[in-house]
Amino acid sequence: MTTSSVSRRVPVQARSEQRLKAILETARLVFSEVGYACATMTEIARRVGVSEATIFTYFASKRDLCVRVLVTWYDEIIAQVENELPLIAGTRSKFTYLVRTHLYRLTVDGTGLCALILSEGREKDDKFGDVIVELQRRYTAPMMSVLAEGVANGDVRADMPLGLLRSAVYGPMEHVLWDAVRKEKAVDIEATAASLAGLLWQGLVPPDTRRAALQQLRGDIVGAVKRFEAAVSK
Amino acid sequence: MTTSSVSRRVPVQARSEQRLKAILETARLVFSEVGYACATMTEIARRVGVSEATIFTYFASKRDLCVRVLVTWYDEIIAQVENELPLIAGTRSKFTYLVRTHLYRLTVDGTGLCALILSEGREKDDKFGDVIVELQRRYTAPMMSVLAEGVANGDVRADMPLGLLRSAVYGPMEHVLWDAVRKEKAVDIEATAASLAGLLWQGLVPPDTRRAALQQLRGDIVGAVKRFEAAVSK
Amino acid sequence: MTTSSVSRRVPVQARSEQRLKAILETARLVFSEVGYACATMTEIARRVGVSEATIFTYFASKRDLCVRVLVTWYDEIIAQVENELPLIAGTRSKFTYLVRTHLYRLTVDGTGLCALILSEGREKDDKFGDVIVELQRRYTAPMMSVLAEGVANGDVRADMPLGLLRSAVYGPMEHVLWDAVRKEKAVDIEATAASLAGLLWQGLVPPDTRRAALQQLRGDIVGAVKRFEAAVSK
Amino acid sequence: MTTSSVSRRVPVQARSEQRLKAILETARLVFSEVGYACATMTEIARRVGVSEATIFTYFASKRDLCVRVLVTWYDEIIAQVENELPLIAGTRSKFTYLVRTHLYRLTVDGTGLCALILSEGREKDDKFGDVIVELQRRYTAPMMSVLAEGVANGDVRADMPLGLLRSAVYGPMEHVLWDAVRKEKAVDIEATAASLAGLLWQGLVPPDTRRAALQQLRGDIVGAVKRFEAAVSK
DNA sequence: AATGAATGAGACTTCATTCAT
DNA sequence: CATGAATGAAGTCTCATTCAT
Helix, strand or coil: CHHHHHCCCCCHHHHHHHHHHHHHHHHHHHHHHHHHHHCCHHHHHHHHCCCHHHHHHHCCCHHHHHHHHHHHHHHHHHHHHHHHHHHCCCHHHHHHHHHHHHHHHHHHCCCHHHHHHHHHCCCCCCCCCCHHHHHHHHHHHHHHHHHHHHHHCCCCCCCCCHHHHHHHHHHHHHHHHHHHHHHCCCCCHHHHHHHHHHHHHHHHCCCCHHHHHHHHHHHHHHHHHHHHHHHHHC | CHHHHHCCCCCHHHHHHHHHHHHHHHHHHHHHHHHHHHCCHHHHHHHHCCCHHHHHHHCCCHHHHHHHHHHHHHHHHHHHHHHHHHHCCCHHHHHHHHHHHHHHHHHHHCCHHHHHHHHHCCCCCCCCCCHHHHHHHHHHHHHHHHHHHHHHHCCCCCCCCHHHHHHHHHHHHHHHHHHHHHHCCCCCHHHHHHHHHHHHHHHHCCCCCHHHHHHHHHHHHHHHHHHHHHHHHC | CHHHHHCCCCCHHHHHHHHHHHHHHHHHHHHHHHHHHHCCHHHHHHHHCCCHHHHHHHCCCHHHHHHHHHHHHHHHHHHHHHHHHHHCCCHHHHHHHHHHHHHHHHHHCCCHHHHHHHHHCCCCCCCCCCHHHHHHHHHHHHHHHHHHHHHHCCCCCCCCCHHHHHHHHHHHHHHHHHHHHHHCCCCCHHHHHHHHHHHHHHHHCCCCCHHHHHHHHHHHHHHHHHHHHHHHHC | CHHHHHCCCCCHHHHHHHHHHHHHHHHHHHHHHHHHHHCCHHHHHHHHCCCHHHHHHHCCCHHHHHHHHHHHHHHHHHHHHHHHHHHCCCHHHHHHHHHHHHHHHHHHHCCHHHHHHHHHCCCCCCCCCCHHHHHHHHHHHHHHHHHHHHHHCCCCCCCCCHHHHHHHHHHHHHHHHHHHHHHCCCCCHHHHHHHHHHHHHHHHCCCCHHHHHHHHHHHHHHHHHHHHHHHHHC
16 A cells, blocks of 8 residues: 555566565465465465465466475576586585585475475375476486486495485485474584485495405505516516 | 175174274375375265264364374384384394384385374474374384494494484385385385395494495505505615 | 162162153253253263263153253242242232242252243244243242232232233342352342342332322321411411 | 345445444344354354355354454443433432333343343353453443442432342343243333333332431421411410 | 164354456 | 455364164
8 A cells, every 4th residue: 555656666567576476485485384285375365465366366276376386496496406516526525415405495495395295295186286296306306317327437336226215315304304393493404414415325335335445455455466576577 | 885784793892893993994094195184074984984973973073083093003013013123133133124114014004194294293283282293202212222222332323313313214214105105106115125224224334344444454555565665666 | 780780679660760850950950050052962961870862762852851851940949839828928928938939949059040941931933832931920920929919908019010010020039140140159048038028029019108198198287387377477 | 135236336345344234233133032052153144145154254253243243232332321321310310211221222122132141141161251241340330320329329228239239120121021022022111111110219219218208297397386386476 | 771873964164266346 | 456355165073863772
């Protein structure tokens, strides 16, 4: 009311876009906090400061709003990763980066969205179609690449399906965060990320690394002996 | 249906207990499938083949029914573990057993209950009071003991909080199963359990034990060789 | 259970009658406490210590039970009054007796039944038919007789319809008791009865009896004196 | 119906306020007729001609609706009395005015609300908190003042607690009206008010008024005699 | 006679969604 | 574009009542 009469020169389109963003952000919060089923359009509208009807001029339905929230969220984080990951070298470094980033994201945005995805993503009557599955696939793609790469160059064990490795990586992180939320205690992201990355990486490296190390050691010794014999025989 | 037409000699009490069990089982299914909020008494009643009102003669409320479902489920699995675990010797064997059992349970009952617990366990307005938290604690107690024991006797790394280890263990399993559910493909429990247990265990052992020793040995030899070669080449 | 095997020689009929009485008494209590609508068969059954179904073998319906409760209650009090009233002589004494008795009854049984009658007796869809009206009529009959008698012999004012007098008498008593119940404070029946009876009786006596006579006498004397003075002063 | 086809120029706001009033009025009726427990939102909605849900956009709950009905009703009548009472002089005139006004109110609105207040006001589980008690207090405040005033200046007997006087005053009126409702016959308000006020007032005046009249008479006579003797002795 | 079990009908309440303005 | 108002559909829960045993 007060605002509209004074605010000049805000292009019509812009106002709409701001509003759209506001709704998306608020919805993200609300869905995060209480889950899809318990979230109400009334609450979202109230927080944004518009009427419920207004939301329906931007989004066709509650479901639609939720999907857009998820897509937006994923897009942000995927973009970030796609920007930063290439700057990092080494399988292990990349792995550690992804772990930290994931943990960071979840912590900042609450685990709500995560829970949302996990909870709602599994309904039989695929309320959200395959949207979530696809987003999840895109989101985990970089990690999958890193792991695949690792497998290829021998940094990562090749004796398990990649899918299992992915679970072994993402599972703990979600678990850590739910724990944190449940106990309402803050997580020391950096420390946790480092610990988890360490533990997981140790689990991920080929179990034969030690044998390999032995092989290498033997190679070294054999080489040294050979060189020694060569030197001696001169 | 089948029963009702000829139902003879079903002792009065028995009928009631069967009903109770039927409701519990059906409710377990329904809650698993769609979560607490989306599950409806109507649907549960429909599947059991009774009127909604009947359910309310057995359970005071939807919440009550759900709590009883969870308690029942946990009680079963906890009992099983408490029976079998003592028969197993060795930290690693116990660990592997617990992983397999957990995986097996989740697979058989669907991950629904698991999701239920994780989703509903985190609501601010503790709809379920501390019931869930306590159940969860009892359930994970054996694993925590095994890990603690391992830490004590040097089988398990001592450089991380136990809580983190727990997350590192349970997280992947849930993840694996959601994946399976999402893709509606069966899980080869034995194989998956073996793989996961292997991977996780490798992550759990103290990073410095044998490998570090190997590294040191190799370092020593390489150093010696170098010094020797240097001496020779002079 | 325990009882039935030992209790010998209680004639079948008697057991039934005891039970019937027990139900009636409990129902009276419950209806008194919470009113017809809020009273539940479950609660009554629980207090009596029988199953709900049992009550339905004694009473056709909740409504029926309630009517029987009222009839029983009225019958008791009506019988009492019909026994005692004839022993009392004098309009005013009878009046006072009735006031005290009414107050006493209501206080002992709680005002609940009274409220019940007043609340439920006025429903359009005469749930209770004319049962209540008729009971009420029988109950107030003695008081009406006393008042009519009083009017006949000049003890009670004749310038108002009897119905109004009845209201003037019973209204305050109910009011007093509701007040008491609302404030949860005990009523000093004797004192209150005396006060009320006094106040009401003073209102009931013909306004013109003694006072009017007095007025007239005074008028006469004053007139005579004036005339006399006038005559003298001339 | 009539409105909807042509509804022009009904200001947006107005429609809503009309609705609110319509609901309040209808609810007042329904609650009056059948009491709180038996009144259903369905019935109220049906009579107003809206859906049940609509009512819930105006009132948070059945209880809320009922409270608002009561408050509205009381506010109206309290306002009226506070306007008119100061214009009247003399304890007795004020008393009579209040009796007539009360009777009039109750007759117009039915005694239903009154019953509602009395019935619901006494529930143990203070469904309505102290709302009713407070309203009742405000409503009867003017009468209490008048009575207190009367006691102070000797117009009203001082030998009973005010509370008892209040009961003696309000009780009969409610009784009269219930009678009327039960018999579905109209009440001649003016006549009944006059009669009741007369009867009650007579009960309320100090019982020694007659003795006072006698005293006065004797005084008159003694005075006259004195004047007579004085005249004679001249 | 007594009852355990079951239920139909209906209560209040919530909420996503529509629509005229 | 924004919204006040309205609502249908559905949800949880209550309770008097029935019936086979």
